[in-house]
Amino acid sequence: MIFEGFTGNDSLRQQLSLALDQGRLPHAVILEGPPGSGKRALAGILARACICTAQGERPCGICPACVKAKAGSHPDIITESGGSAARSFHVDAVRRIRSDAFIKPNESSRKIYCLFEAQTMSEQAQNALLKILEEPPNGILFILTCPSASALLPTIRSRSLILTLEPREESNLNPEADALAAKILREITLPEEAAVLKTCAPLTQNRDLLRQVLDRLILLFRDAAVLRAGGTSLTREPTAEELAAVLTRDRLLALTELAVQTRRRMEQNANTTLLVTVFCAQLRAVAGY
Numbered sequence: 468m469i470f471e472g473f474t475g476n477d478s479l480r481q482q483l484s485l486a487l488d489q490g491r492l493p494h495a496v497i498l499e500g501p502p503g504s505g506k507r508a509l510a511g512i513l514a515r516a517c518i519c520t521a522q523g524e525r526p527c528g529i530c531p532a533c534v535k536a537k538a539g540s541h542p543d544i545i546t547e548s549g550g551s552a553a554r555s556f557h558v559d560a561v562r563r564i565r566s567d568a569f570i571k572p573n574e575s576s577r578k579i580y581c582l583f584e585a586q587t588m589s590e591q592a593q594n595a596l597l598k599i600l601e602e603p604p605n606g607i608l609f610i611l612t613c614p615s616a617s618a619l620l621p622t623i624r625s626r627s628l629i630l631t632l633e634p635r636e637e638s639n640l641n642p643e644a645d646a647l648a649a650k651i652l653r654e655i656t657l658p659e660e661a662a663v664l665k666t667c668a669p670l671t672q673n674r675d676l677l678r679q680v681l682d683r684l685i686l687l688f689r690d691a692a693v694l695r696a697g698g699t700s701l702t703r704e705p706t707a708e709e710l711a712a713v714l715t716r717d718r719l720l721a722l723t724e725l726a727v728q729t730r731r732r733m734e735q736n737a738n739t740t741l742l743v744t745v746f747c748a749q750l751r752a753v754a755g756y
């Protein structure tokens with residue numbers, strides 16, 4: 468899976484990727500964690516991964532299904548949310564979902580229901596949800612978010628994969644990583660071969676920074692590919708525009724894939740010095756420089 472913009476939470480990401488790749492996701496996933504920990508962002512990523520039509524890593528971010536989902540207009544991703552008050556997630560909402568869940572998906576082979584603030588479900592609402600989980604229609608996935616899964620009935624919890632998100636750290640939003648990624652983008656096409664390697668040197672000693680830079684690069688390469696294909700930029704990062712002006716879409720997609728693969732090898736605990744060195748060499752080769 469590609470966890471665009473969702474950092475930290477290493478073991479959770481591994482667990483979720485594996486479950487998705489091996490088709491072992493149950494019909495419900497509960498994302499629990501404190502406010503600001505990225506529950507909704509992760510719910511969106513998981514929902515898109517389920518409907519993405521790409522052959523490789525999902526969600527690819529550029530297939531028509533991903534684009535629709537990102538714009539919030541994919542008909543097979545349905546969102547419901549409770550309010551701030553207790554029991555504000557009413558049984559009627561769950562009943563509507565129940566009847567909708569038995570109607571075939573519109574465009575995807577799956578239907579994804581994101582149920583936010585699930586802790587505000589009344590007991591009646593939870594029991595109605597349980598009924599669906601007991602005999603779920605094919606291809607249904609519920610993604611529930613709440614501060615703690617303990618707010619939900621044990622019978623719901625036992626049918627769900629429960630993932631606990633770490634509190635969001637300040638370091639997850641790192642201007643240093645953004646600046647480094649932008650610098651790398653500019654340097655890929657420079658005549659001096661050593662420039663990228665020099666810029667990447669600090670990354671060999673700092674796994675966190677490496678992770679953040681790779682995440683940012685994945686975003687920027689993909690953004691450049693989208694721009695090259697005539698789409699609109701999500702990052703509005705000028706270096707992505709500059710790169711899109713000089714490289715073909717195929718090369719930009721290959722760069723995205725390279726960053727994704729490097730990111731994966733890093734998670735598999737590869738030696739970072741070697742990883743970064745090879746990555747730098749491949750960046751230029753893939754870009755055709």
Ligand SMILES: [Zn+2]
Nearest residue numbers: 519527530533
């Ligand atoms: Zn996709």
